[in-house]
Amino acid sequence: MRSLSQPAVMWRAAMAALLTITACYPRLALWQDRPQALGFLAALLGLVSFVMWAFVLAWLPEHARTTLLPRRFDRRLWTLATLVGLAGGGLLWGVFDPSLRPLLPQDYPATRMAWVAAMLFHLTFVQLFLAFAPLAFFARLLGDRLVAAALTVLFGLFLLLVQVNAAEVALSTWLVAGMIAVRILFGALGMYLLLRGGLLPVSWSAFLIQLRLLIGLESPG
Numbered sequence: 001m002r003s004l005s006q007p008a009v010m011w012r013a014a015m016a017a018l019l020t021i022t023a024c025y026p027r028l029a030l031w032q033d034r035p036q037a038l039g040f041l042a043a044l045l046g047l048v049s050f051v052m053w054a055f056v057l058a059w060l061p062e063h064a065r066t067t068l069l070p071r072r073f074d075r076r077l078w079t080l081a082t083l084v085g086l087a088g089g090g091l092l093w094g095v096f097d098p099s100l101r102p103l104l105p106q107d108y109p110a111t112r113m114a115w116v117a118a119m120l121f122h123l124t125f126v127q128l129f130l131a132f133a134p135l136a137f138f139a140r141l142l143g144d145r146l147v148a149a150a151l152t153v154l155f156g157l158f159l160l161l162v163q164v165n166a167a168e169v170a171l172s173t174w175l176v177a178g179m180i181a182v183r184i185l186f187g188a189l190g191m192y193l194l195l196r197g198g199l200l201p202v203s204w205s206a207f208l209i210q211l212r213l214l215i216g217l218e219s220p221g
Contacts, residue, residue, distance in 0.1 A: 084193070115213055
């Protein structure tokens with residue numbers, strides 16, 4: 001816990017949380033049925049982001065033995081990240097999106113402006129919540145980065161099952177099984193990229209996956 005309370009960690013976590021709030025603000029502003037005021041949601045998101053970024057900055061380099069922002073460009077790792085992103089985006093676009101879009105239209109952006117807002121939210125908060133912070137937490141708790149990576153994948157799978165259970169429409173068994181398989185596969189690949197190359201290759205791969213949602217979108221409006 002001593003490393004978590006270091007002034008340098010607190011300052012960097014505060015700056016990272018501020019950037020997260022700024023990037024997520026458009027998505028919050030487009031949330032039409034939000035139950036609370038926009039300012040309250042932004043403040044809550046900032047607090048949660050601050051805590052999670054503190055986990056990442058204090059524990060990920062030491063306990064997961066990875067560099068957050070490597071100074072050396074690893075061409076093979078970035079090639080793998082590109083292939084994972086393109087393969088994941090193509091698989092979701094060709095196999096899952098045609099079935100999920102009519103059932104869960106609220107999960108898909110309708111305009112390019114909405115896509116930009118959703119993409120920024122995904123890259124700055126969803127990745128932090130699903131991958132970066134859980135890996136740091138489990139690595140600090142257990143001291144084994146491979147076990148921590150496996151638990152992080154299981155955490156993402158648990159959240160997927162919660163989302164499926166909370167859906168207002170019934171999803172077919174085969175569709176859910178496919179979603180589970182994809183979440184495990186690409187979650188494991190994301191953990192490999194994170195442990196080997198830090199935050200940027202994972203974010204690049206996630207960005208490429210999100211690009212598929214641009215296909216067929218209307219201009220901002």
